[in-house]
Amino acid sequence: METQTESDLLDSLFLIPREPVKQFLKTLLHLVYSVEVTGLENIPETGGAVLISNHTDNLDVIVQGTSVLRKVIYLGKYELFHPQETVLELLENPNSPLNFFPLSLMKQTLVAALNTLGDLQGKQLSHWGGHPILRAHNVTDAKSAAVYYENLENYIVDLIRKGELISIYPQGTRVENVSPGSFKALSAKLAIRAGVPIIPSAIKGAWKMMKPEAFLTGKAFGSKITYNIGKPIYPDQFPKEPLKKAAKIVTEELENRVRKLIEFPES
Structure with missing residues (x-):
């Protein structure tokens, strides 16, 4: 039977290291666009945390993942x-x-x-x-869907409690602007349950900057993209309210902070 050491050795032989890929993507990103990042000191060096941001383009993941010094975990489909x-x-x-x-x-x-x-x-x-989310087996009615999402939420909370920095886009879809009420409360709920900081951040200028038209017209080249990271909301600052109400209050605060970060990065 293959031992753990042998498995680790095989992984080291066949897996492409993360850091060189990160540096390559970062170099390429800065060659194409004019990228400015502020507030990196607001990311805790260790420990579980939830990093949220507005979501404008697939480029957001590259900007965020190459800018933050820590390894950022992105949840993806099981498949x-x-x-x-x-x-x-x-x-x-x-x-x-x-x-x-x-x-x-x-x-x-x-x-x-x-x-x-x-x-x-x-x-x-x-x-x-990357980290796979739970596979949705036999989710055929409201009851089974409720059980699945409860298990999924517990699964993510456990992951955060293990010390991972999880990235979540609470809008759930790509849009250019943040409008009031556009954030879903899940990210705040996860942070409150896990007892970890939740960090607002904002991306501006990436909207449609990975579209072929942006390159064909030359608009992408040198286009300014800013990624501003705000001060965390720490567990001791969470409202002393029932979970659902507390998550709603924190979500509204996050929306306000992200809108401000889009225009005015914190000093």
Whole structure:
């Protein structure tokens, strides 16, 4: 049986290190755009925390992930970390050609190869800062959906309590501006439950800057992008109210802080 040491050795041989990739992306980012970052001192050096930001473009993840000195954890779909499972389900279908001779002779080899490649992708994403969320099995009605989201919330809280810095975009979708009431309360709820700081931050100038038109027109090159990180709201500053009400109050405060950070970074 493969020992943990042997597994770690294999990972070190095949996984692409995080830091060189981060530095490469950061260099490329600053070559294309004019990026300005403020408030890095507001990120705790250690310990669990929730980092929130407005969400304008896919570029936000690169700006944030390459700017923050700590490893930032991004939650992703389970399927991204286990891509082979969807294909394997098709292969296991009784009508799959691989269940019939002569293709059946190569089925075992193909399954093993898919599992190896899928596991490698999952480990690589995790190594770079990705983390899979719980898979939604048999979520077919309101009751099962409620159970799933409760389990998912508990899962993320446990992850934060283990000391991870989790990035969440409380708007849930990409939009250019932050409007009142556009933040969902989940990020505040997670921080309150985990008893960790929640840090507001704001990105400005990245809206549609990864679109082909931005490069074809030359608009992307030298375009100014700012990423401003504000002062955390610490657990002792959370409202002494029931969880739902406290999360709503904190969320409204976060919205106000993010809007201010978009225009006026904190000194």
